[in-house]
């Protein structure tokens with residue numbers, strides 16, 4: 001049953017309580033409640049996702065944040081590496097969490113990512129081969145919205161068709177597609193074609209998959225919760241923010257955290273909810289770290305400064321945040337079919353929306369990109385003289401390129417006229433690390449969120465090289481007569497120093513933060529969870545979400561987080577029986 005407010009709950013004790021209904025929490029609640037004997041409560045701070053049309057129209061994804069009612073509306077601290085700018089940092093505050101508002105790109109990461117998770121935690125269960133069974137449970141490859149022949153755009157054997165989440169290639173062709181692929185042939189040394197980047201081999205340029213089925217967004221609600229809505233052993237409570245975990249006793253000398261305080265908003269009535277078996281935190285990379293800190297699990301000096309009594313001193317909580325910095329580079333193009341016109345011309349917008357509403361086809365079924373690519377710096381790059389290679393192995397990437405048939409800058413709005421294309425460049429193997437910490441014991445107060453972007457030589461070097469690579473890409477013959485020239489400040493970013501200043505002045509984030517409650521080996525003297533996702537030094541508490549990833553993967557993060565949630569649910573079930 002779905003409750004709209006914690007005061008409506010008729011029960012306060014469940015076998016499992018899962019806090020946060022995003023990518024991970026929805027999976028955990030849905031998988032645990034497959035066993036009819038287990039009672040589960042899923043607690044979500046945000047509103048219902050039902051009946052909000054823009055949430056379901058793929059092309060409108062970028063309009064869902066920042067600054068909307070579905071967004072937690074975080075803002076970073078002044079970023080020294082970004083010329084002291086602050087940037088908005090969206091996170092979904094709605095059923096489905098960030099999967100209800102994200103841009104839907106779907107992939108799993110590199111083989112090296114998961115093999116590295118296994119080696120740093122000492123748990124082979126996290127390695128690429130052992131995670132394959134969770135891809136089968138997660139991915140359901142379906143035809144693109146336009147039902148075009150996808151031969152040559154993917155390798156069918158690398159995909160699952162049996163999972164919970166609809167995934168497809170784009171059904172909205174763009175004038176860039178053929179040129180991008182032609183460039184992979186023309187400049188095949190530097191920009192090779194990748195026949196399918198989802199199967200763990202990420203390097204090269206391939207087609208972009210997205211969590212879209214029948215031309216419509218597939219979120220963790222559509223994929224996992226909707227089929228579970230009717231289960232009598234699963235309750236979901238919306239508009240319910242968990243503000244603090246309570247110690248309910250001691251087990252083997254460790255404090256047991258099996259109760260949680262939940263309320264609709266500041267000053268509203270508070271309910272105490274209790275898990276008989278385990279409390280599972282899936283509140284996301286910011287929500288989970290903040291909830292731990294509000295509950296007295298964190299760095300004792302930071303907790304004292306915030307006015308919170310320490311229960312478990314763990315300096316790793318809220319630290320080790322790694323993220324993909326993003327830079328939207330735009331060029332003017334000689335093509336009136338760029339998608340820019342859709343947002344300027346209400347008649348065109350309405351026609352596209354009508355087409356979508358009528359038969360779920362057309363531009364509204366697409367995301368911001370049909371092709372993406374992942375690349376390494378050359379082995380001879382000068383930066384490797386002073387920085388060890390931070391990539392997750394020799395087949396993992398340092399940076400990414402995303403090709404879009406419109407102006408996509410999240411910071412600078414599109415000009416009123418002109419046609420554009422974008423190559424968004426993103427840093428995939430960052431060496432900067434950030435943090436999140438609460439500033440007060442009030443769970444509704446804003447935290448200090450410092451991703452610490454671009455604060456190492458490696459990060460700025462790689463971002464500069466990525467911009468230069470994007471320029472080389474567009475110098476191919478395939479773009480002759482199509483690209484008119486760089487737009488905005490890219491025009492004056494030519495020398496390495498000029499490009500570095502341009503990067504620092506314009507970069508933002510791909511919203512892929514990870515690692516604020518990182519997992520580490522069982523006896524490690526750092527980290528927040530063990531490889532079985534149990535919180536170190538406490539009883540009854542697990543974390544299953546993006547915060548446990550020790551390194552941000554070679555992927556847009558929802559795919560890897562769905563996979564860790566599938567495994568997390570399995571680990572919980574194993575302990576239950």
Ligand SMILES: Cc1cc2nc3c(=O)[nH]c(=O)nc-3n(C[C@H](O)[C@H](O)[C@H](O)COP(=O)(O)OP(=O)(O)OC[C@H]3O[C@@H](n4cnc5c(N)ncnc54)[C@H](O)[C@@H]3O)c2cc1C
Nearest residue numbers: 020022023024045097098103104105242284287546556558
């Ligand atoms: C704008 C944007 C675009 C993105 N685009 C892509 C993309 O194209 N492809 C991709 O792979 N990834 C993308 N991502 C990232 C991806 O969506 C996230 O990495 C992923 O959803 C994180 O999963 P999670 O379960 O850790 O957290 P979330 O999905 O964020 O879920 C956390 C949930 O917990 C709830 N919550 C938090 N605190 C509390 C609390 N105290 N009490 C109760 N509930 C709480 C939140 O409201 C939310 O529902 C994007 C993210 C954003 C914000």
